[in-house]
Amino acid sequence: MFSRARILGTGRTPFSKASGRSVLSLALEATEGACRDAGIDARDLDGVITYAIDDSIYSTSVLNALGCPDIRWFADFNGGGNQFLTSLLQAAMVVEHGLAERVVVFRAINGRSESRLGGSSKSIAARGGMQYTAPVGWTTYGRFDAMMARRHMEIYGTTTDHLGGVAVAAREWAVSNPNATMRKPLSLEDYNQSPMISDPFRLLDYCQEFDCAFAVVIGAAGTSATPSREIEFVSGVLGGGPRPGGDHWGYIEWSEHAKTFSHFLKQRLYGPAGLRSSDIDLLYLYDCFTFSVLGQLEGFGFAKPGESGALVASGATGPGGHVPVNTHGGLLSEGYGHGMNNFVEAVLQLRKEAGDRQLPRADRALVTGGATTTGCAIVLGAAA
Amino acid sequence: MTAGEVTRPNFPAPVADVDSEPFWAAAAEGRLRVQVCVGCERGVFPPTPGRCPFCGLGLEWRYHESSASIYSWIGVDRAIFEWEAGLVPFSVVLARIDGLPDVKLPCLYPGPATELKAHQPGSVRFGSEYGDGVRLMFDPAVDG
Numbered sequence A: 001m002f003s004r005a006r007i008l009g010t011g012r013t014p015f016s017k018a019s020g021r022s023v024l025s026l027a028l029e030a031t032e033g034a035c036r037d038a039g040i041d042a043r044d045l046d047g048v049i050t051y052a053i054d055d056s057i058y059s060t061s062v063l064n065a066l067g068c069p070d071i072r073w074f075a076d077f078n079g080g081g082n083q084f085l086t087s088l089l090q091a092a093m094v095v096e097h098g099l100a101e102r103v104v105v106f107r108a109i110n111g112r113s114e115s116r117l118g119g120s121s122k123s124i125a126a127r128g129g130m131q132y133t134a135p136v137g138w139t140t141y142g143r144f145d146a147m148m149a150r151r152h153m154e155i156y157g158t159t160t161d162h163l164g165g166v167a168v169a170a171r172e173w174a175v176s177n178p179n180a181t182m183r184k185p186l187s188l189e190d191y192n193q194s195p196m197i198s199d200p201f202r203l204l205d206y207c208q209e210f211d212c213a214f215a216v217v218i219g220a221a222g223t224s225a226t227p228s229r230e231i232e233f234v235s236g237v238l239g240g241g242p243r244p245g246g247d248h249w250g251y252i253e254w255s256e257h258a259k260t261f262s263h264f265l266k267q268r269l270y271g272p273a274g275l276r277s278s279d280i281d282l283l284y285l286y287d288c289f290t291f292s293v294l295g296q297l298e299g300f301g302f303a304k305p306g307e308s309g310a311l312v313a314s315g316a317t318g319p320g321g322h323v324p325v326n327t328h329g330g331l332l333s334e335g336y337g338h339g340m341n342n343f344v345e346a347v348l349q350l351r352k353e354a355g356d357r358q359l360p361r362a363d364r365a366l367v368t369g370g371a372t373t374t375g376c377a378i379v380l381g382a383a384a
Numbered sequence B: 001m002t003a004g005e006v007t008r009p010n011f012p013a014p015v016a017d018v019d020s021e022p023f024w025a026a027a028a029e030g031r032l033r034v035q036v037c038v039g040c041e042r043g044v045f046p047p048t049p050g051r052c053p054f055c056g057l058g059l060e061w062r063y064h065e066s067s068a069s070i071y072s073w074i075g076v077d078r079a080i081f082e083w084e085a086g087l088v089p090f091s092v093v094l095a096r097i098d099g100l101p102d103v104k105l106p107c108l109y110p111g112p113a114t115e116l117k118a119h120q121p122g123s124v125r126f127g128s129e130y131g132d133g134v135r136l137m138f139d140p141a142v143d144g
């Protein structure tokens, strides 16, 4: 879809429970790593984009700290998983149109030690969309997604074992990933013994938050040290379905909670690019919760409505399966990098640099962001 | 939260705004009042200052019967916040109002999720027993 914009490099910090460092320090480590990976000087960055939910730093603080002399683009998205890929898609558009030449997208959080998205604050102001949800206990993203999961279970007969299958498959991948925070093999029995949190979600239906930072540098084709490692954008779309809610917490009016944003993006994602779901070798589905994967397998056309649970139970999404999903363990088992770690793994696989877990067929990867009513999807391609 | 130290449930009170004031004013009197389209007759919730999102015509506030059924629901088996610890396990019901299928109301149900089932009939009411202000409660029909 873009003739000029390419992914030039990626960088990351390790996941930790208490980094003991500032969010800016984490962001700089990831950004400098991405520039090293691309073989460019960090001071030549001229654009920066990030996304946050009141838990990180302003975008320009990174270029400020690096001393970049010429700032041509910056943007700060107020959003979570549904805006992570938007940041990357915008960076590609900015480069494609020549508004900036080398844009870094970063996400940096002390997500375990300082501000947990899963909710640990003492108070909630029941305003806006929350005036209808917080007074009855419908708080936190997990409880929202659990409501969607239940609806899917009641309509299609999806079971908690199907949800557990997603967690088990993620762990099977993570076992061979040295970056993963959770590598101990996991059985369906282990899953069923984990404590119930937000029925039908057990503890292992949730990803775990960490302190971490990730960065991706997007620039013009042929400008990295090794152009054969540059990754292309094949297709990319952003959106949602009708009545997606008015704020981060408003999913009341969504027309059908058994469906996710993915149903409404599929045609635009595949059609103009002449793609079919069978053209996708690898899937990086935003997996803050297990159900998010099931909903997207159906929405993006890898399973018919109601059949995603059986697909996962068949082993198709795990190692050796024909629909490999989140080959590093995803947010569920590698760790919660707010989507960026899924993107970084996609790039690694497409470059054929994933080491022990490299898959032989790795030319097209679908990466998604979002779990509920709105989101983004990008198909990445290995360098031609 | 320390184990064994159970506090009285005290869920946050809803903070009304200009758009939602008619809903909460009626709620304080124990009555359900929602916006309904003057053209297509579909119900709209949460309250909006805009037009009907389905057909673009105007909306008017109407009082409505409280009978409803369960559209979806979750159980809260582990408390995250202090104000809810004393009620765990409890459930959150998304209740669909009879006659207005587009209106789905989040309600509190003070029992475990295992007591509820899909499409279960019941009614919604405004209760004040679990915190300041009023909040929507779901009451399953006795023979539900």
Ligand SMILES: [Zn+2]
Pocket: B037, B038, B039, B040, B041, B042, B052, B053, B054, B055, B056, B057
């Ligand atoms: Zn109408």
